[in-house]
Amino acid sequence: MNAKRLLLSLSALSLVTVSLFASSSGQLQPPPADEGRVIENPDIPALFAGGSGEMHKFISQTLRYPADAVERNAQGLVVYTFIVEKDGTLTNFDLIHRADSSLNKEALRILQAMPPWRPAKYKDQYVRSKSYVPMYFRLNKNANAVARNTTTRSTNTIGKTNPDIANSEVYSIVEKMPEYPYGEKELAGFIAHQLRYPKEARQQGIEGRILCSFIVAADGSIFNIEVVQGLHPQLDNEAVRVLSLMSKWIPGENKGEKVNVKCLLPIDFAIDEEPIP
Structure with missing residues (x-):
């Protein structure tokens, strides 16, 4: 080549699967975006504090399945990309895979409520990096x-x-x-x-x-x-x-x-x- x-x-x-039966958490406003270069391939990628297991736990505890989505039996995959800033906050959310509009909004609310991530590192310096979180919404009584x-x-x-x-x-x-x-x-x-x-x-x-x-x-x-x-x-x-x-x-x-x-x-x-x- x-x-x-x-x-x-x-x-x-793995897709993050979220179900109807989960507790709720408050919504936070998105932090202001930091200026600076976004590193596409950092030496150490950004990570949710505690790893993917803790992230799954946070999502399930924060989720509030929208009532109108339940009525419509709405399910599906929602994927947002975002920037992990040098201080670990998440900014610049971009919806790249849509499901029901209510599910799209709920996925964004969950991401905006996340605590700061561990930022990426490049050449031993904290840098801005791009990441994404897929969430699969489904109605399942057994969860x-x-x-x-x-x-x-x-x-x-x-x-x-x-x-x-x-x-x-x-x-x-x-x-x-x-x-x-x-x-x-x-x-x-x-x-x-x-x-x-x-x-x-x-x-x-x-x-x-x-x-x-x-x-x-x-x-x-x-x-x-x-x-x-x-x-x-x-x-x-x-x-x-x-x-x-x-x-x-x-x-x-x-x-x-x-x-x-x-x-x-x-x-x-x-x-x-x-x-x-």
């Missing part, structure tokens, strides 16, 4: 962290669909998350080797992040690849094509059983040459 450089930011991030595949789609770019998998139980938080069998470094290498930068997108100088989701089935197979946040039809299709080539993962486990788990994978496209006139 001469004259081109693909930067791959990989994270099989057992099971998610049905009722998410809305921001694009029509999908691959390797399997209706049987989609209509079965798909978990988003499990005791043991799925893993690429050879590690994240090898996964990045695999994607970089397989990816072919589409000519039209390269000529137009289109760069940025594509956020994909997929289901790791109980046997480790990859199904229902979707583009949650796209850039360009050619880039979106290329991302789905490459992810469709992935070999089986180590499946996720819950209570000792292998289960279907939905994961997110962001892929950054970058060109290290001038756009072709």
Whole structure:
């Protein structure tokens, strides 16, 4: 892939599933945005204080499922991106995957109520960085962290669909998350080797992040690849094509059983040459 450089930011991030039965917390106003450069790939990424487990706990305790959303039986995936400032406060919220309007507002309220994160570090200095939190809202009286595949789609770019998998139980938080069998470094290498930068997108100088989701089935197979946040039809299709080539993962486990788990994978496209006139 001469004259081109693909930067791959990989994270099989579990979806945060929130349910009807949770306590409430007050809403805070968003802090003022700090000026300064946003580091795309810090040495140490920003993190919710205490880790993802504490973040899940905070979200479940803060959630107030909107009454009108309950009446409409509204469910779905909401994803916001935001900037983690040098002091850990969250600013610049951007909704990149929508569900019901009431759920979108509730997800934003929860994010605005979060305590400061541990900021990212780059060259031993605290820096501004971009992050995101996906929240899957579902109405489940048992509140057992099971998610049905009722998410809305921001694009029509999908691959390797399997209706049987989609209509079965798909978990988003499990005791043991799925893993690429050879590690994240090898996964990045695999994607970089397989990816072919589409000519039209390269000529137009289109760069940025594509956020994909997929289901790791109980046997480790990859199904229902979707583009949650796209850039360009050619880039979106290329991302789905490459992810469709992935070999089986180590499946996720819950209570000792292998289960279907939905994961997110962001892929950054970058060109290290001038756009072709």
